[in-house]
Amino acid sequence: MADTSLDIVFREEPINIQQGDDVEITFTAKTALGANVNLATGYTAVLLSRLAPGDDDPIIDLASGSGLTLGNGTIVAALGNAVTAALTAGNNTTYELIVTKTDGGGTGVNLSKTIRRGIVNVVAKWIK
Numbered sequence: 819m820a821d822t823s824l825d826i827v828f829r830e831e832p833i834n835i836q837q838g839d840d841v842e843i844t845f846t847a848k849t850a851l852g853a854n855v856n857l858a859t860g861y862t863a864v865l866l867s868r869l870a871p872g873d874d875d876p877i878i879d880l881a882s883g884s885g886l887t888l889g890n891g892t893i894v895a896a897l898g899n900a901v902t903a904a905l906t907a908g909n910n911t912t913y914e915l916i917v918t919k920t921d922g923g924g925t926g927v928n929l930s931k932t933i934r935r936g937i938v939n940v941v942a943k944w945i946k
Contacts, residue, residue, distance in 0.1 A: 824931045825849045832936045833913060838903040838943040840864075844935055845897045845915060854891025860920055861888055865895050867913040867938050877904075877911060878938070906944035938943050 827903050847855040863886050867878035876926070880886045880895055888892045895913065905911075915934035915942050921927075 824929045826855050826917060826931060826933045827933070828844060828933055828935075830936050831934060832939055834939045834941065835902050835905065836895070836941050837905055837907045838899050838900050841895075841897040841902055843897075844895065845890050845893045845895070847917065848892060856890045857888035857893065857917065858890060860917045862920060863888055863893055863915065865893075865913060865915045867911045869909065869911050871912055878913065897901065902940075903943075905909075905938075906942045907940045909940065911938045912936070913938050 827850055833843055847857055849855060862882040864882075865878065865880040866876040866884060868876050878897065878901065880897075882888055885896050887896070897916075913934070914932050915931055918928050918930040918934050921944060
């Protein structure tokens with residue numbers, strides 16, 4: 819029988835960003851038993867941040883191969899300084915990181931799961 823589960827533990831955690839800095843954030847992808855989930859093949863991911871949960875336009879919009887790198891047990895988000903400089907300090911936003919298992923383990927259906935959610939804390943750059 820084909821594996822149709824998407825066994826990655828959900829966690830709520832904040833992200834802290836220094837406005838105007840290049841930022842790299844590493845998220846872990848582990849099963850409930852603590853094993854790494856190898857996301858390097860057969861998976862995609864998106865990380866979206868919005869000022870409010872219902873907003874149409876994200877202020878951060880990263881995807882696999884475009885700001886997100888998927889590996890064995892990790893997702894690395896890379897935000898360039900132009901992106902973080904455009905964020906408003908003190909205006910905390912929400913984010914979600916969603917992983918999709920393409921072809922759902924042979925089912926022909928893509929399975930998606932939010933694995934991280936939280937607040938993005940943007941701190942002002944003091945020295946310019």
